[in-house]
């Protein structure tokens with residue numbers, strides 16, 4: 575489903591991504607791992623064209639990944655590290671909006687209950703705790719159709735029970751045929767979900 579070929583990203587003289595290659599098929603999960611600053615978020619951003627690689631290719635179903643193509647937008651759900659919410663929409667209104675915009679038949683109230691936001695359904699984002707906001711981020715990707723999930727540290731700020739739920743939910747996504755690329759520091763989550771690792775050791779300097 576997704577094929578990454580020789581993806582390279584430089585910031586000035588620093589090569590953050592050096593010819594990264596991997597594939598992920600439907601029902602499979604790849605975990606991008608590496609220390610802080612290694613380039614995991616950069617890789618995920620380049621995958622979905624939130625950032626531009628200097629060279630290399632990203633193919634979705636054998637075609638160049640083009641985020642302006644409605645078929646691509648219908649296939650890919652991502653939660654990167656720059657998620658923003660409308661300040662004047664409640665949890666339920668956010669998820670309703672996403673479901674309608676993507677013509678999804680998801681049961682929004684069931685989703686709210688699943689992510690444990692039942693008590694907070696009518697609250698605005700500003701009134702949520704950081705862990706509750708992360709649950710809303712995850713609910714937002716689950717409120718829309720998807721064949722590929724791209725998740726940057728989906729476990730961040732979640733409590734232990736929520737992390738267990740996340741591992742179960744991502745396994746269920748795989749069982750439903752969804753491909754997953756996630757960046758994570760959580761060994762338990764990686765072991766529970768990932769079929770393969772893409773290990774990024776860190777940026778190399780051209781001037782060393």
Ligand SMILES: Nc1ncnc2c1ncn2[C@@H]1O[C@H](COP(=O)(O)OP(=O)(O)OP(=O)(O)O)[C@@H](O)[C@H]1O
Nearest residue numbers: 585590608609610611612613614615616617757777
């Ligand atoms: N827009 C940018 N301009 C310059 N350097 C950048 C930019 N974005 C990222 N970098 C650098 O690229 C490197 C990789 O950053 P990135 O956020 O991808 O790392 P990461 O592996 O996701 O880290 P973490 O585990 O801390 O989230 C870092 O050294 C960072 O400073």
